[in-house]
Amino acid sequence: DVKVTQSSRYLVKRTGEKVFLECVQDMDHENMFWYRQDPGLGLRLIYFSYDVKMKEKGDIPEGYSVSREKKERFSLILESASTNQTSMYLCASSLRWGAEAFFGQGTRLTVV
């Protein structure tokens, strides 16, 4: 069974902290994605990666960075967490462009 695993379901961090959200997929997928989901705004793409060490900005990259050192792992980094980054974060992967996306269970991050 295919799987995308996010390191935490719930996370509480303080303003100014550096936060790492980890995502691992076991399907040998080329593409990986980070979205954030807020009420009334749907899913918004933060960053994506189509190969190891390759990354592209999505629609809302400000305040975030990513790392993909290995094919199976895609990390989202909040350099200095702020309260407006309180949100649900969703990681996804796909075998190729336009194919079905597989999502992790989500990380609900609260920044206080």
Added chain:
Amino acid sequence: SQQGEEDPQALSIQEGENATMNCSYKTSINNLQWYRQNSGRGLVHLILIRSNEREKHSGRLRVTLDTSKKSSSLLITASRAADTASYFCATAGSGNTPLVFGKGTRLSVIA
């Protein structure tokens, strides 16, 4: 950039009734997909329809695609309380681009 726009935003029906959700989009697509999200969880893929297809079925799900109107609909027949969830459409463009998701329709099925 959000391409898909679901309609309605929220839908409440009785168990056994059919639920219809619509999705409109703006630019040309390679395929359109529907996903389901249970409260507080990740999204799960339901069905994919290619741009050269008009209708597709999977169990109690029926999806139609009208590329001339740039719209799609998802029909869930004989709904159950367990169908209560948010449903999202996502469009795949022709190039090497990520899926673009709409804002979703929140479906409540009352037993």
